[in-house]
Every structure is written in C-alpha cells, then in structure tokens.
Amino acid sequence: MNHLCSSSHLSSNLHPNNSCDSTMDCGKHKRLRDEGDDAFDFYEEYEHLRPQKIRPTSMAKIMNLTLHNLELLHFFVENTGPMLVQVTGERDSRWMGAAPQLSMSSRALSQACQVFAEAHKFHKQNPYRYLLEGETPYPKSKGKPKDMGRVIGYVPVSDKHLEQQMLGFTKCLKTLRMEIEKLDETANFDRVLTAAVIVSLCAMGSTSFVPLVNFEGKGDLFSVLRIINDIQSIYNYRLNERDISMVALTHRVPLPNRLQLPHEDELRSIVGLVNGVGAEERRVRGILEREIHTLVELYNMDIESKSVAHMVAWCVYWQPGFSELKEKRNHYALLVICFWCAYVHRYHALFWWGDRLQEDLYNIVDRLPQHLIQYVEWPLRAVMNFEYDHLEWIQKNSS
Numbered sequence: 044m045n046h047l048c049s050s051s052h053l054s055s056n057l058h059p060n061n062s063c064d065s066t067m068d069c070g071k072h073k074r075l076r077d078e079g080d081d082a083f084d085f086y087e088e089y090e091h092l093r094p095q096k097i098r099p100t101s102m103a104k105i106m107n108l109t110l111h112n113l114e115l116l117h118f119f120v121e122n123t124g125p126m127l128v129q130v131t132g133e134r135d136s137r138w139m140g141a142a143p144q145l146s147m148s149s150r151a152l153s154q155a156c157q158v159f160a161e162a163h164k165f166h167k168q169n170p171y172r173y174l175l176e177g178e179t180p181y182p183k184s185k186g187k188p189k190d191m192g193r194v195i196g197y198v199p200v201s202d203k204h205l206e207q208q209m210l211g212f213t214k215c216l217k218t219l220r221m222e223i224e225k226l227d228e229t230a231n232f233d234r235v236l237t238a239a240v241i242v243s244l245c246a247m248g249s250t251s252f253v254p255l256v257n258f259e260g261k262g263d264l265f266s267v268l269r270i271i272n273d274i275q276s277i278y279n280y281r282l283n284e285r286d287i288s289m290v291a292l293t294h295r296v297p298l299p300n301r302l303q304l305p306h307e308d309e310l311r312s313i314v315g316l317v318n319g320v321g322a323e324e325r326r327v328r329g330i331l332e333r334e335i336h337t338l339v340e341l342y343n344m345d346i347e348s349k350s351v352a353h354m355v356a357w358c359v360y361w362q363p364g365f366s367e368l369k370e371k372r373n374h375y376a377l378l379v380i381c382f383w384c385a386y387v388h389r390y391h392a393l394f395w396w397g398d399r400l401q402e403d404l405y406n407i408v409d410r411l412p413q414h415l416i417q418y419v420e421w422p423l424r425a426v427m428n429f430e431y432d433h434l435e436w437i438q439k440n441s442s
Contacts, residue, residue: 132350
C-alpha cells in the first residue's frame with residue numbers, strides 16, 4: 044500500500060510524459076530540487092489539490108441557489124446592505140451589516156435579502172423617480188428637480204415588478220413563520236430577528252398589496268412589523284426578562300436635550316378628545332398617553348443616532364391595549380396613527396417607503412367620523428410634501 048502514496052507514483056500520474064513544457068521551467072525546478080527544498084517537492088506533487096477560485100455556478104450549488112438568486116445576494120452585499128447599514132444608524136448598524144453572513148444559516152433571511160435586493164434593482168432600473176404636478180414623470184437623468192414643491196410623489200415600478208415583489212414577499216413571510224415555529228434555541232435569535240426586519244421592509248415596499256391598516260381583514264403592515272415583537276417576546280420569555288414593550292421607555296432623553304415632535308401639541312390633544320370619567324375612558328386615555336410618549340422617545344432616539352429605524356418600529360413597542368384599540372378601529376387610536384404616518388413620511392426618499400403613506404393615510408381618514416377629520420389636517424398636508432428627505436431632516440434636527 045505504501046507504494047500507492049509514493050512521490051514517484053503521484054508524479055507519474057500528474058505528468059505522464061515525465062517532461063516539462065519548457066526548458067526554463069525544467070531548469071527552475073531542477074535548481075529548487077538541487078537546493079533540497081522539501082517544501083517545494085511537496086507543493087509540486089499536490090499542486091492539483093490547491094483550492095481554486097470558486098466559479099459562480101459552484102457557489103450557487105454550494106448555497107443551493109440558482110444563479111439568479113446568487114446574483115441578487117451579491118447585489119444585496121454590494122448595494123442594498125450598505126444602504127441599510129447607513130440608515131440604521133451607527134448604534135445598530137453592526138447587526139444589520141451581519142445580514143449576509145447570517146443568511147447562510149437562515150433560509151428566511153436569505154430569501155428576504157433576495158426579495159429586497161430585487162426590489163432595490165427594480166427601482167434603480169426605473170428611468171423615472173419623481174412624479175410632478177399633472178402626474179408628469181421626471182427622468183432620473185435630469186437629477187433632482189429644482190423646485191421640489193412641484194413633486195407630488197414617486198413613479199412606481201411596473202405592475203409586473205410589483206406583482207413579482209409581492210410573490211417574493213409572500214414566500215419569505217411563509218418561510219419566516221416556519222422558522223419562528225422552530226425557534227427553540229436562543230442561538231437562532233439573531234438571524235430570525237434580522238429576517239423579520241428585512242421581511243418587514245419587503246412589506247413596506249409592497250405598497251397597496253400590504254396596507255398599513257387592513258380594514259377588510261387582519262393582515263396588514265402593522266401585523267408584519269409586530270412579528271418582531273413576537274420573536275423578541277419568545278427570546279425574553281426564555282431568558283425570564285421583561286416584555287419588549289418596556290424597552291422604549293428605558294431610553295430617557297435628558298429634558299434639556301429633548302426634542303418635541305412636529306405638531307406634538309396637536310397630537311397630545313387627541314387624548315383629551317376621549318370624553319367620559321368611567322374606567323374604560325380612563326383606560327383608553329392612559330393607553331394613548333403611553334403610546335404618544337413612546338413615539339416621542341423613539342423620535343429622539345432617531346435624532347440622537349441619526350437613524351430612521353426607531354420611529355418606523357413604533358408598533359413593535361405597542362402595549363397590548365393599543366393593539367386591541369387598533370384592531371377594534373378605535374377612532375382615537377386611528378388619529379394617533381395618522382400622525383405617525385406624517386412623521387414616517389419624512390423617510391419618503393427611501394425606495395421602500397416612497398409615497399405609500401399618502402394612500403395609507405387616506406384609507407384611515409375615510410373611516411373617521413366627519414367631526415374628527417379636522418384633527419388630521421396637518422398629517423394630510425405633511426404627506427403631500429416632498430421638499431425634504433430623511434437626511435436633511437435628521438441633519439436639521441441634530442444641528
């Protein structure tokens with residue numbers, strides 16, 4: 044058996060003619076051998092076993108992906124991921140930056156990254172960005188309109204692309220739910236939680252297919268975002284920690300540095316609209332006050348960290364009472380949600396938000412009694428304004 048592993052046997056198989064391709068190579072090899080370079084002998088004989096550059100087809104097989112899906116993951120790593128890291132803010136950017144690596148062990152996260160990257164590609168390939176007065180598309184080649192006051196929205200991707208996004212979102216949402224059911228080890232927590240975040244971003248980009256509040260059923264954007272709360276609750280339960288709904292309240296911005304929400308006085312006046320002195324009325328007022336307070340805290344966290352991640356996740360921190368009011372279509376809870384729409388609309392420059400909150404807000408206002416519509420005049424004006432994007436807004440408030 045020893046002769047099968049001998050150097051002469053391997054050399055004869057690798058070089059059947061036992062000759063060099065060039066005199067120079069032979070001379071070079073001879074000099075090295077004459078110097079007694081044992082390491083070179085070993086390297087030469089096993090050179091055919093060196094790792095070679097992995098071709099895309101090989102990488103796709105290793106990851107059990109099609110070439111198209113591998114290209115989408117590459118696009119996510121090179122383009123979409125860095126953008127998400129930037130808008131997440133320095134404090135939370137590390138876990139978002141780890142998404143590609145975590146996707147290797149989470150099918151839901153891998154699918155979500157692919158779907159979100161594809162949506163990003165659709166928007167980059169769209170030759171138009173802004174929609175001007177008169178519903179006139181404005182070409183990207185002309186840059187940013189000089190008069191942003193003429194902008195009334197964004198040019199949507201094609202119906203075909205939007206339908207493709209929705210199919211992808213539905214698929215990764217189903218996979219995510221399967222992984223949550225198997226969330227029996229805290230070691231799975233990071234990748235499943237990151238998957239839930241990116242699935243939520245996919246839902247935001249699905250516009251009317253995933254309404255903010257679904258008045259015809261139960262599935263809506265808020266319910267998708269609340270999956271993050273479910274995952275956190277499972278994790279905290281195993282660690283015997285407090286409920287996630289308390290997390291926002293632990294971040295106390297010092298009063299001298301605390302920033303007020305735009306039109307905060309109008310927002311807080313909603314609490315006073317709840318008439319009555321009974322236990323139920325007091326309960327509702329208390330719920331509204333707490334959710335407004337949480338919204339203020341998240342707003343300050345975004346300003347402090349120059350992030351767009353906290354206010355967007357407001358519903359993740361809802362107490363059960365507010366979720367109940369929302370499900371029952373409580374008019375006062377809906378009024379608070381209207382103001383949230385106005386605040387988050389400031390992130391309209393991010394492709395997954397765009398102008399979708401216009402339609403979401405209108406759908407809510409259509410369900411309000413006539414006498415309450417006067418209290419949403421400012422939110423209705425705010426979602427029609429595209430003069431400032433999220434970066435200008437953050438820089439203005441952090442200066």
